[in-house]
Amino acid sequence: MISCADAVRQLWEYLDGTVDAAERGLIDEHLVRCRRCCGELDFARELRRTLADAAHDDVPADVLRRLNQTLEELEP
Amino acid sequence: MLSFRDLAREQLPRLLSLARRLVGDDAEDVVQECLLKAFQKFDQLHDATAAPAWLTSILVNSCRDRARARARRPEEIDFDQVERFSLFRKIAYEDPFPYSDSLHLDFLAEFSREDVRAVLMRLPEKYRIPLVVVYMDGYLARELAEMLGVPLGTVLARLHRGRKLFETQMWEYAEQNGLLREAAP
Numbered sequence: 001m002i003s004c005a006d007a008v009r010q011l012w013e014y015l016d017g018t019v020d021a022a023e024r025g026l027i028d029e030h031l032v033r034c035r036r037c038c039g040e041l042d043f044a045r046e047l048r049r050t051l052a053d054a055a056h057d058d059v060p061a062d063v064l065r066r067l068n069q070t071l072e073e074l075e076p
Numbered sequence: 077m078l079s080f081r082d083l084a085r086e087q088l089p090r091l092l093s094l095a096r097r098l099v100g101d102d103a104e105d106v107v108q109e110c111l112l113k114a115f116q117k118f119d120q121l122h123d124a125t126a127a128p129a130w131l132t133s134i135l136v137n138s139c140r141d142r143a144r145a146r147a148r149r150p151e152e153i154d155f156d157q158v159e160r161f162s163l164f165r166k167i168a169y170e171d172p173f174p175y176s177d178s179l180h181l182d183f184l185a186e187f188s189r190e191d192v193r194a195v196l197m198r199l200p201e202k203y204r205i206p207l208v209v210v211y212m213d214g215y216l217a218r219e220l221a222e223m224l225g226v227p228l229g230t231v232l233a234r235l236h237r238g239r240k241l242f243e244t245q246m247w248e249y250a251e252q253n254g255l256l257r258e259a260a261p
Contacts, residue, residue, distance in 0.1 A: 054192035055212035
């Protein structure tokens with residue numbers, strides 16, 4: 001079985017689906033037996049969600065207005 | 077096909093939002109630059125459905141070029157130390173909220189969207205761009221590699237280092253901005 005350090009190093013890649021089938025199998029096998037790494041996996045998932053949620057942004061209306069003005073000037 | 081103006085107008089809020097996360101206060105300038113470049117190259121766009129990714133690519137490269145031009149000196153980061161850092165373990169070890177039943181979630185809940193974006197701005201652009209484009213805007217690592225003209229392995233390596241740096245900066249930001257003070261029970 002791979003070590004916790006090896007499993008944790010690849011958890012985001014595991015969530016991204018960018019580990020190959022053999023590595024995925026090793027991580028799956030580790031997670032079945034390691035409660036702490038399951039906690040790390042859940043946390044990595046939440047951290048990704050926190051990052052994704054921060055994409056929502058109220059862009060300033062005045063800046064948008066100026067950028068639209070640029071477009072008007074480029075292509076009247 | 078729609079005119080450049082109509083295609084670009086549809087994308088403006090998204091482009092501005094992305095630029096704000098990539099270059100902060102320089103967002104307006106960089107979107108202006110992106111619009112000018114895109115207008116000059118508009119004859120290269122043959123499929124309107126490709127316009128969002130095409131504009132994103134121009135914007136991301138403009139952001140990268142601007143950040144590079146402004147970098148004062150190469151970043152010196154001890155990646156051996158960063159690689160060993162685990163935010164999950166740090167939170168468990170430091171136990172900032174002793175009365176909490178869900179310590180790790182409570183830690184994350186302390187961060188507003190603005191806080192998360194401020195943490196991202198602490199990262200060198202080389203690592204910030206992949207995190208923003210892939211994890212916030214939903215592009216594939218392969219698509220970002222095409223946008224930047226770098227091998228996929230380069231983007232995957234930057235994503236890996238970027239995630240680890242993001243974890244270390246989340247903790248430092250929390251310490252420096254008073255997010256670890258638990259309210260009195």
